Amino acid sequence: xxxxxxxxxxxxxLLFNNRFDQxxxxxxxxxxxxxxxxxxxxxxxxxxxxxxxxxxxxxSVGGGGYRLPHTGITAYDPAIPKIPAGAVTAExxxxxxxxxxxxxxxxxxxxxxxxxxxxxxxxxxxxxxxxEHPEQVVIVSGHLDSWDLGTGALDDAAGxxxxxxxxxxxxxxxxxxRRTIRVVAWMGEECGSPGAWAYAKQHEGELAHxxxxxxxxxxxxxxxxxxxxxxxxxxxxxxxxxAILDAxxxxxxxxxxxxxxxxxxxxxxxxxxxxxxxDSRTYFNFHHTAADTIDKIVPAELxxxxxxxxxxxxxxxxxxxxxxx
Amino acid sequence: xxxxxxxxxxxxxLLFNNRFDQxxxxxxxxxxxxxxxxxxxxxxxxxxxxxxxxxxxxxSVGGGGYRLPHTGITAYDPAIPKIPAGAVTAExxxxxxxxxxxxxxxxxxxxxxxxxxxxxxxxxxxxxxxxEHPEQVVIVSGHLDSWDLGTGALDDAAGxxxxxxxxxxxxxxxxxxRRTIRVVAWMGEECGSPGAWAYAKQHEGELAHxxxxxxxxxxxxxxxxxxxxxxxxxxxxxxxxxAILDAxxxxxxxxxxxxxxxxxxxxxxxxxxxxxxxDSRTYFNFHHTAADTIDKIVPAELxxxxxxxxxxxxxxxxxxxxxxx
Numbered sequence: 109x110x111x112x113x114x115x116x117x118x119x120x121x122l123l124f125n126n127r128f129d130q131x132x133x134x135x136x137x138x139x140x141x142x143x144x145x146x147x148x149x150x151x152x153x154x155x156x157x158x159x160x161x162x163x164x165x166x167x168s169v170g171g172g173g174y175r176l177p178h179t180g181i182t183a184y185d186p187a188i189p190k191i192p193a194g195a196v197t198a199e200x201x202x203x204x205x206x207x208x209x210x211x212x213x214x215x216x217x218x219x220x221x222x223x224x225x226x227x228x229x230x231x232x233x234x235x236x237x238x239x240e241h242p243e244q245v246v247i248v249s250g251h252l253d254s255w256d257l258g259t260g261a262l263d264d265a266a267g268x269x270x271x272x273x274x275x276x277x278x279x280x281x282x283x284x285x286r287r288t289i290r291v292v293a294w295m296g297e298e299c300g301s302p303g304a305w306a307y308a309k310q311h312e313g314e315l316a317h318x319x320x321x322x323x324x325x326x327x328x329x330x331x332x333x334x335x336x337x338x339x340x341x342x343x344x345x346x347x348x349x350x351a352i353l354d355a356x357x358x359x360x361x362x363x364x365x366x367x368x369x370x371x372x373x374x375x376x377x378x379x380x381x382x383x384x385x386x387d388s389r390t391y392f393n394f395h396h397t398a399a400d401t402i403d404k405i406v407p408a409e410l411x412x413x414x415x416x417x418x419x420x421x422x423x424x425x426x427x428x429x430x431x432x433x
Numbered sequence: 434x435x436x437x438x439x440x441x442x443x444x445x446x447l448l449f450n451n452r453f454d455q456x457x458x459x460x461x462x463x464x465x466x467x468x469x470x471x472x473x474x475x476x477x478x479x480x481x482x483x484x485x486x487x488x489x490x491x492x493s494v495g496g497g498g499y500r501l502p503h504t505g506i507t508a509y510d511p512a513i514p515k516i517p518a519g520a521v522t523a524e525x526x527x528x529x530x531x532x533x534x535x536x537x538x539x540x541x542x543x544x545x546x547x548x549x550x551x552x553x554x555x556x557x558x559x560x561x562x563x564x565e566h567p568e569q570v571v572i573v574s575g576h577l578d579s580w581d582l583g584t585g586a587l588d589d590a591a592g593x594x595x596x597x598x599x600x601x602x603x604x605x606x607x608x609x610x611r612r613t614i615r616v617v618a619w620m621g622e623e624c625g626s627p628g629a630w631a632y633a634k635q636h637e638g639e640l641a642h643x644x645x646x647x648x649x650x651x652x653x654x655x656x657x658x659x660x661x662x663x664x665x666x667x668x669x670x671x672x673x674x675x676a677i678l679d680a681x682x683x684x685x686x687x688x689x690x691x692x693x694x695x696x697x698x699x700x701x702x703x704x705x706x707x708x709x710x711x712d713s714r715t716y717f718n719f720h721h722t723a724a725d726t727i728d729k730i731v732p733a734e735l736x737x738x739x740x741x742x743x744x745x746x747x748x749x750x751x752x753x754x755x756x757x758x
Contacts, residue, residue, distance in 0.1 A: 172499060173728060173729070174497060174499035174718075174719075174722075174724045175501070175583070175722070175723040175726065176499055176500070176612055176724075177726040178502075191568075198728070199724065199726040199728055202728060203726075231565060241535070258500070393499075397500070398500040399499045399500040399524065400499065401500065401524040401528075403498060403524055404498070420624075431492065
């Protein structure tokens with residue numbers, strides 16, 4: 109935008125036509141591809157307004173190509189005029205760009221979204237108490253809320269289902285882990301994770317005893333392992349767990365700098381954080397669209413995810429020595 | 434409907450939740466899978482009304498699962514009350530069926546389509562004159578109109594492009610076929626092929642000299658051959674053509690009872706009719722949806738189709754002996 113300059117931008121509707129990198133997603137880096145692309149949706153209205161634009165259109169962040177808008181959180185800055193922002197489908201973004209290359213394009217935007225007033229809502233928390241160190245906690249989690257176009261089967265009812273299934277599996281096998289396994293269904297991930305921040309504040313004094321936290325928030329495709337925000341020295345501890353997970357093709361441990369949105373407050377407090385790392389080749393075709401519905405869940409793959417989550421959670425909860433932090 | 438009976442149906446909104454057979458489509462029988470499923474859209478409103486239904490909802494005919502409605506022609510019978518009919522997405526059809534299985538479901542339909550008055554339109558016709566028998570004609574064709582949700586890139590701008598490219602290839606190679614190759618861009622396929630019927634009527638006296646007609650109306654996927662509505666005894670004539678097409682994986686000749694909609698009037702008059710037979714595994718994901726846009730066309734595959742069409746057309750136009758009819 110700086111290169112274009114205020115003179116080019118002022119008074120215009122700006123189209124951000126930046127593509128989601130499907131090749132990255134195919135290589136197991138769907139989350140990273142998303143982060144690269146989503147900045148145009150999350151920051152675009154602020155930056156364009158700063159340079160005088162009257163509105164922004166943002167190419168939908170995701171794959172698929174079924175003329176579906178993909179939407180999501182769009183930030184505003186109180187210091188900069190709030191301008192309208194709309195998601196357009198990949199097809200329509202290309203059409204507009206093609207027309208703009210030929211000459212002036214006029215558009216009339218009719219945008220109907222509304223931000224409703226805040227209301228009270230809740231995380232849902234349930235403990236399977238540890239036998240030796242009930243005060244030491246391993247969290248398994250997903251988030252309860254979803255973006256509004258679909259029903260949120262992939263994002264993130266699947267994660268909540270996995271966390272519930274993980275504890276159910278421990279019970280069904282009549283295992284009694286030394287530490288507590290806590291199921292958390294976070295509230296509000298889509299609007300900045302207020303539930304997760306409230307949890308971290310409420311449990312501030314106990315976070316030193318939070319051994320680890322796991323969340324699945326990348327759909328329900330076949331699990332290939334975990335994205336781990338942990339200390340380097342903790343990697344060795346995970347080797348035997350990874351070896352067990354290898355048998356189901358889920359043994360990958362990938363160190364990451366950031367973690368799942370809901371685990372960020374815990375990670376700030378030093379809690380080791382694990383995100384389920386799924387095959388996400390198709391996830392971003394459906395993410396934040398009207399097509400995120402239950403038929404997209406493959407039951408066998410959902411079960412694989414619950415299995416991977418429970419193996420990791422049980423190892424963390426039952427090991428003699430806790431994971432290094 | 435007969436089994437359900439008027440008592441069950443009268444006064445209700447009926448949901449036809451019949452699935453498009455994706456497995457058939459994967460086996461090269463996309464058109465046949467479509468024909469099986471589309472009867473619920475094309476005839477559903479008539480039959481449901483006959484049994485007293487007040488409206489019908491029809492599961493979208495097609496694959497994809499991106500919460501896209503697939504629409505298309507819906508017939509009414511002047512003798513039977515005209516009731517509203519709407520296409521619902523696969524996801525919504527499953528949701529409604531699931532709710533109905535639990536109890537009474539109420540729905541309020543807001544349907545906005547309109548049939549505009551008829552207007553004059555045209556087939557577009559261009560001849561590459563034959564050197565020996567200019568009065569003998571081989572048609573290469575697609576249809577110009579499209580269903581209204583998308584832009585009709587697959588259905589059927591692709592077919593028109595192939596027919597134009599086929600003749601362009603003959604010219605570029607400086608070939609002079611014995612018979613005339615006629616490009617036809619049919620008008621009105623989506624509303625019962627009035628253009629094709631008008632052509633057959635207008636050229637009634639010349640149809641004995643129409644050696645064959647070819648149309649592509651199944652998208653632009655890799656061509657696997659031709660669907661041939663011809664006499665059994667004509668198959669042998671096609672063997673050497675098939676052998677040439679085999680080199681590009683397009684040598685299949687599949688005898689069919691029906692032919693492409695636009696070729697039906699010619700076939701009635703005894704003209705051998707060929708439909709391009711494409712790999713249609715993804716065609717019905719986009720067919721008659723908002724996502725039938727140009728980005729769905731793979732240029733290399735479009736070119737393969739033009740190549741297959743021109744090989745067949747040139748063979749038909751230049752053979753010493755015409756195809757048996």
